[in-house]
Amino acid sequence: MISAVLIGCGQISSNHLSAMLGIPDRVRLDAVCDGMAERAEALALKCEAQSRRKPLVFSDAKEMLSAVKPQFVAIATGSGSHTILANLALDAGCHVMIEKPIGLSLQESRAVVEKARLKGLQISVCFVNRFHAHVQRLKQAIDAGRLGRILHAAVQARWNRGNSYYTDALWRGTWAQDGGALMNQCIHGIDAMQWLIGDQIARIHGVTRRFQRPIESEDFGCGIVEFRGGAVAVIEGTVNAFPNNVEERLSIFGEKGTVILSGPSLKKLETWRVDGDDETTVLAEAGTAGPVGHGPLYLDFFNSLEAGNPSVIGFDEGLRSLELILGLYKSMKDGHPVEFPLGDFSTVDMAGVLDPKRKD
Ligand SMILES: NC(=O)c1ccc[n+]([C@@H]2O[C@H](COP(=O)([O-])OP(=O)(O)OC[C@H]3O[C@@H](n4cnc5c(N)ncnc54)[C@H](O)[C@@H]3O)[C@@H](O)[C@H]2O)c1
Missing domain, CATH: 3.40.50.720 (NAD(P)-binding Rossmann-like Domain)
Structure with a gap:
């Protein structure tokens, strides 16, 4: 115990x-x-x-x-x-x-x-999304080569976080304690996407904005990620969707397969067009994503601890989405794409980047 x-x-x-x-x-x-x-x-x-x-x-x-x-x-x-x-x-x-x-x-x-x-x-x-049954099914299919070479991926988190979300906990939306839509909300989809693609990043181009929320960091962020093997990922995260959360979506396009997960926490298997599979049968069998959230994460952690192995999100695995998002931030700050691996960078390095430019 x-x-x-x-x-x-x-x-x-x-x-x-x-x-x-x-x-x-x-x-x-x-x-x-x-x-x-x-x-x-x-x-x-x-x-x-x-x-x-x-x-x-x-x-x-x-x-x-x-x-x-x-x-x-x-x-x-x-x-x-x-x-x-x-x-x-x-x-x-x-x-x-x-x-x-x-x-x-x-x-x-x-x-x-x-x-x-x-x-x-x-x-x-x-990163609880990695344990969802649909994400696991997709990971196994990609790793087994069933989708062929992965060409491109897209991650979308089109959410709404009203002003009270930020005023209820003052650390949220600050550079010193949080980051914005990419670091706090979109990070789950970003982590799942980079885990599914399973390749090192070559270069990242990011654009962020603070359109309307009362925060220091971005309420909208987007970017393009180029992987070393040639695949490209498109990222889009917002907390401005009017009037409520619209959707979360993760799409993977391979030479021999297109798979789309959607719904809250990617719980819906929306599209499964994989060479050799009958989509209607797969979607009917897939049903819901099964247990989601922190339960499966804890189970994996303690199973791994007992077996003496790192968990699915052990060691460097937890760093990958952080490096990716900090790459998007750094690119926004520098005004051009950044090469990976990233040297040191932190959310606090973004202080002032989204502030209105003084016209004097
Ligand atoms: N995995 C997920 O799906 C998920 C969802 C929401 C939030 N989060 C993450 O969880 C974390 C907490 O988010 P939250 O929304 O629960 O925040 P919250 O503000 O509701 O709660 C954080 C709590 O930590 C306490 N605290 C802060 N510093 C402390 C310290 N040094 N010692 C003891 N207590 C301290 C605060 O008093 C507060 O009660 C964040 O990192 C957030 O990104 C993850």
């Missing part, structure tokens, strides 16, 4: 709680922590209501780690504190699950991954 703690008891924390309670023979949530103590208390009570066991409550992560001495730490705080807390957890000898993105600085995030590797600890980032 692994002793677990959770840092950050805000909006996404319930997903971590449910995932842990879903594998009660593997993980025991011993403590929860939030700088806003009432949030930690509320989550502890929720845990008690669902499992008849109340975790200890802390408002300071360092204090919790030294008092509880857990083996596993889940980090669900605002994105700007992910690497600081991951370092604390790794230094305390814990395996770590980090909410997306792994961090906001490439250098700091790479250092966290390296530290985990050197200490022989597991680290993973919450």
